[in-house]
Amino acid sequence: MDSTIALILIQDGIVNGAIYALLAMALVLVFAVTRVIFIPQGEFVAFGALTLAMLVNGNVPGTVWLLLIAGIGSAVMETWGAWRTRRYSGLPKVYAMCVAYPLLMWWLVPMLAQMQLPLILDVLVTLALVVPLGPMLYRIAYQPLAEATPLVLLIVSVAVHFALTGMALVFFGAEGWRTPAFVSGNVDLGFTMVSAQSLFVVATAVVLIVALFLVFEKTLYGRALRATAVNRRGARLVGISTNMSGALTFTVAAFIGALSGILIAPVTTIYYDTGFLIGLKGFVGAIVGGLVSYPIAAAGALLVGILESFGSFAASAYKEVIVFTLIIPVLLWRSLTSHHIDDEE
Template identity: 75%
Template sequence: MDATIALILAQDGIVNGAIYALLGMALVLVFAVTRVIFIPQGEFVAFGALTLAMLVNGQVPGTIWLLLLAGLAAFLIELVSARRNGRAGTLLRAAAGYLLLPAAAAGLTALLAGPGTPLVLNILLTLLLVVPLGPMLYRMAYRPLAEAPVLVLLIVSVAVHFALMGIALVFFGAEGWRTPPFVEGNIDLGFTLVSGQSLFVVGTALLLIVALYLFFERTLYGRALRATAVNRRGAQLVGISTSVSGSLTFTLAALIGALSGMLIAPVTTIYYDTGFLIGLKGFVGAIIGGLVSYPVAAAGAVLVGLLEAYASFWASAYKEVIVFTLIIPVLLWRSLTSRHIEDEE
């Protein structure tokens, strides 16, 4: 390996690591607030990429029907819960969020989708279709089990992952999709060439990380999420709704997943089940951060990207094995250095 190849591999590793960093931070956020190890995070990556690809190709994506069905199911669950608890006043807000918003998003997409639609508009339509699936998923699968043990929530996450992967096969098909690059051309840095698309991905990832930092530091909702992550019981005692916090957390996770999918779609071909592997590598970064530290999770994700890039050169057949084997020494080190804390009663 010479210096030129090493720099090219480093560029690929940093680009992939930036995506893994976003997903790792989303996983840390979801676990810190809701205690859910969000395995289906990768499905939102696939939904974002495939929805954008179909819109770019002038087709109406199957995400429209998925959003409408998920909204209907979430509303029916809310209806049963409201009748059981005598809280009919919540139905109007539930109808707006689970029925009217999906219907408006579906109608707008069907109206605007076409071969001549600008890329920016397709990106906005993709976010409008994919992001609402996050709080809907939380309402259907996780909110009824909010106080369940972590192991139960993990089992539910595995079930949700397989359900979403099968649904993706139905609505998107088995063929792979790619999107055109957001930025064309290369930039000569003197010692190497860097593609404009790579700089766009890394720059966008950094902007998202900064935006998340400002959200948690400067906004009321961000501070509420931080309080819930530190102490769920204490957050409830001071009037912070853990159900609202969970819904907002899953909305952010869906947003990060959809944006990550759209960023990676021009780089690699995305299939209905591709998101799982991408999300799993973000999970490795989150594990390095102990599922509690955002900066360490981001750094661990970049390490995963670099390790994957160089492993693909030296031993391409074993690159996945090498990446996921990284979990073993990290877990061993954390088990030896961490003090066990009992769950809240």
């Protein structure tokens, strides 16, 4: 291996690591606020990529049906909850977001798909379809079990993953899809040539990470999420709704997952089940950060990306083994150096 090959591998590793860093931060956020190990994070990556690819090719994405099904399910559960508590004031908003909005997208998206919109508009339509699935999924699968143990929530996550994977196969099919590059050409950095698409992916990831930092530090909702992450019981005592925090967290996670899928769709073929492995690699980065530290999780995800890149060059058949083996010494080290922390400590 010479320096040219090493620079190419580092470039690929940083691009992949930027995506894994976004997913790792989303996983840390979801776990900190809701205690859910969000295994279906990878499904949102696949949904974002496949939805955009189908729109670009003039097809109606199956996400319109997923959104409609999830919206009706959320509305039914909210109606049942309102009937039990005899509080009906919030139902009009629920029906608008969970029934009227999915029906509007179900009617509008087929017309937009036939119009062959510019790529950036297709991206916006994709986000409008995929991101609302996050809070709906939380309402259906996780909110009723919000006080359950992390083990129960993990089992639910596994079940949700298999359910979403099966629905993705039904609505998207087994065919792989790709999208056009957002930018084309190469950029000369002096010591190496870098594709403009790679720089676009890394720059977008950095901008999103900075934006998330500003949201958590400067906005009221961001501080509410931080308070819930630090102490759920204390957050409830000062009037912060843990249900609102959970729904908002899943919205952010769905946005990050969908955007990550959109970013990688031009550089790799995406299938209905591709997101699982991508999400797992983000999870390895999150584990490096102990599911609590955002900067360490992001750094761990970059390490995963670079390790995967060099592993694929040295032993492509074992690159996944090399990546996932990283989790063993990290878990061993954390088990020896950390102490048990109670759920509400």
